Amino acid sequence: xxxxxxxxxxxxxxxxxxxxxxxxxxxxxxxxxxxxxxxxxxxxxxxxxxxxxxxxxxxxxxxxxxxxxxxxxxxxxxxxxxxxxxxxxxxxxxxxxxxxxxxxxxxxxxxxxxxxxxxxxxxxxxxxxxxxxxxxxxxxxxxxxxxxxxxxxxxxxxxxxxxxxxxxxxxxxxxxxxxxxxxxxxxxxxxxxxxxxxxxxxxxxxxxxxxxxxxxxxxxxxxxxxxxxxxxxxxxxxxxxxxxxxxxxxxxxxxxxxxxxxxxxxxxxxxxxxxxxxxxxxxxxxxxxxxxxxxxxxxxxxxxxxxxxxxxxxxxxxxxxxxxxxxxxxxxxxxxxxxxxxxxxxxxxxxxxxxxxxxxxx
Numbered sequence: 098x099x100x101x102x103x104x105x106x107x108x109x110x111x112x113x114x115x116x117x118x119x120x121x122x123x124x125x126x127x128x129x130x131x132x133x134x135x136x137x138x139x140x141x142x143x144x145x146x147x148x149x150x151x152x153x154x155x156x157x158x159x160x161x162x163x164x165x166x167x168x169x170x171x172x173x174x175x176x177x178x179x180x181x182x183x184x185x186x187x188x189x190x191x192x193x194x195x196x197x198x199x200x201x202x203x204x205x206x207x208x209x210x211x212x213x214x215x216x217x218x219x220x221x222x223x224x225x226x227x228x229x230x231x232x233x234x235x236x237x238x239x240x241x242x243x244x245x246x247x248x249x250x251x252x253x254x255x256x257x258x259x260x261x262x263x264x265x266x267x268x269x270x271x272x273x274x275x276x277x278x279x280x281x282x283x284x285x286x287x288x289x290x291x292x293x294x295x296x297x298x299x300x301x302x303x304x305x306x307x308x309x310x311x312x313x314x315x316x317x318x319x320x321x322x323x324x325x326x327x328x329x330x331x332x333x334x335x336x337x338x339x340x341x342x343x344x345x346x347x348x349x350x351x352x353x354x355x356x357x358x359x360x361x362x363x364x365x366x367x368x369x370x371x372x373x374x375x376x377x378x379x380x381x382x383x384x385x386x387x388x389x390x391x392x393x394x395x396x397x398x399x400x401x402x403x404x405x406x407x408x409x410x411x412x413x414x415x416x417x418x419x420x421x422x423x424x425x426x427x428x429x430x431x432x433x434x435x436x437x438x439x440x441x442x443x444x445x446x447x448x449x450x451x452x453x454x455x456x457x458x459x
Contacts, residue, residue, distance in 0.1 A: 126154050132145070132235060134430060146180055165205075167205040175197060198213070198215060209267040217299075220255075225346075227254060237400055238398035241429075250331060262281055274305070276303065282297075297323070299321070310339040310340070310341075312336065316332060331352040347365060380402075394424050396423065399418070400419075401418075
């Protein structure tokens with residue numbers, strides 16, 4: 098309640114009565130932890146990172162009651178690098194991929210429509226079925242293997258799962274099921290005043306079913322890349338079952354370039370153990386089979402995370418992750434603050450990271 102009152106006071110100072118009927122909330126995550134990274138054929142580095150368990154962020158969200166069950170909504174959420182003060186006060190925090198979400202929309206009994214930079218259904222399905230403690234953490238195994246596709250994917254619990262210039266419709270929930278359809282113009286190019294029709298664009302269809310301990314999600318994404326005269330088709334199926342003391346989850350993902358006859362495959366299994374009321378252990382394993390290239394560059398990764406709840410919003414954590422490459426593969430681990438080349442192994446090598454820290458949600 099206090100943070101809502103503060104947000105309303107700030108909004109009132111900025112724009113008078115315009116926000117008088119808007120419910121505004123300030124929220125976020127402050128994460129800081131020690132990380133030790135090493136890779137075969139490369140050196141090692143000790144680092145303080147801002148995304149050990151989950152990425153640090155600052156967000157503002159709110160709704161306004163429009164009557165007849167309808168509401169206007171907005172979300173403005175930004176990544177923070179609180180380990181080196183490149184967050185609030187730095188230009189990079191308020192633009193580009195550092196903007197986690199920036200959207201406005203409406204919601205009601207008919208569903209929800211939003212537009213802006215948005216988390217896609219690919220983000221939702223990846224975060225939900227990859228790691229019970231922190232799918233976006235430094236120790237998540239599956240996310241490291243998804244890096245193989247770089248920006249050529251709209252599925253992932255990170256920047257790849259967020260789309261610029263997007264519009265989305267989310268259905269109401271019927272007996273545990275809801276669906277979504279999204280479209281995004283991933284690039285914007287222009288000559289003089291004429292916008293190029295050859296911008297990369299993506300269409301995403303997804304459905305989710307949640308009923309008690311059972312959860313299932315299916316995502317299909319079609320990305321059109323005119324400049325390369327190719328398309329990208331990918332889909333992901335995820336599921337989980339909560340046994341109470343343990344939650345088991347897994348997913349299978351397929352990625353295909355239409356210009357290539359073979360497909361890439363990625364699957365993962367993870368389990369989250371509730372050791373006690375305040376202690377959780379998550380273990381995940383993933384394997385990527387990359388057939389779109391002739392090189393033998395498959396990879397495997399696994400991660401282990403422990404979290405202890407000091408309160409409802411504050412957690413201590415520790416973790417370890419390891420990735421192994423086949424053939425000439427060079428997938429690695431690491432954060433944006435690492436020195437160039439550190440964390441990227443030599444061909445066919447491996448990399449690992451371990452560390453711990455404190456995560457506070459507000």
